[in-house]
Amino acid sequence: MYRFLWRRLPGGTVLRLAVVLLLSGAAMAALWYVVFPWLAPRVPIG
Amino acid sequence: MRAVTRVIGELCLPVGLVLLLFYAYLLWGTSAETEREQRVLQRRLGEVFGRHDGHAGPGPGLGAVRLGDALALLRIPRLGAHYRFAVVEGVGPAELRKGPGHYPGTALPGQLGNFVLSGHRTTYAAPFNRIDELRRGDDIVVDARDARYTYEVARKEVVDPGEVDVVDPVPDHPGRRPTTAMMTMTTCHPEFSAAQRLIVQSVLVRREERHH
Secondary structure, three states: OHHHHHHHOOOOHHHHHHHHHHHHHHHHHHHHHHHHHHHHHHOOOO | OHHHHHHHHHHHHHHHHHHHHHHHHHHHHHHHHHHHHHHHHHHHHHHHHHOOOOOOOOOOOOOOOOOOOEEEEEEOHHHOOOOEEEEEEOOOHHHHOOOOEEOOOOOOOOOOEEEEEEOOOOOOOOOOOOHHHOOOOOEEEEEOOOEEEEEEEEEEEEEOOOOHHHHOOOOOOOOOOOOOEEEEEEEEEOOOOOOEEEEEEEEEEEEEEOOO
16 A cells, blocks of 8 residues: 555655655644644543 | 455554554643643733732632633642642633633632632643642642632542532532531542542631732
């Protein structure tokens, strides 16, 4: 799967790596600043 | 079939990473949120304490505090010289995110009856994480808007969440009229769970006017 996705990315190794880092960074930021603050109060730990 | 199994296996990696990230958020992210809120609340309380009449500017003063507003500054010497939390009004998730909360309708600091606080045991800076270490006779200092109140720990207990008698004006005696000023801190027990409640009850022993 990861090999397949990697081949679908445009450009050479450097550009692909940059795209991967950018996308995963954006996903982590969305989780940290939007999804988790919403989810945390719903987790039943005191 | 084999391809499907492989994709499922490969998906476990990002899922595991997201779970790890969420765990990190619960540990550090929530505490950072609370510390940010506490800085604002404690600064605001400092401004109130600096005034002579104890009123927070124009509008309602003593007693009338809006949900989420700072009510008092809580200090517990047993838990360290740097232990201080601004107590907010209200015990909903939005208020407990900011710090320990005062159950609306229960006594205010120093009043006859039961001044009831709820706070996180874990996450959100975990204000009540270590209240299990308190011992009988330990001081709990509450800087309210009008004066400084010192309570002394009298009782510590683990109860079921349904045992709400502990927050009555006279603990365990619903309907009875209070003759002493009590304080009850409640938090989750055991840590990282919400199965039971740890409660620490204290009795008012001192009232000091604030010096200006």
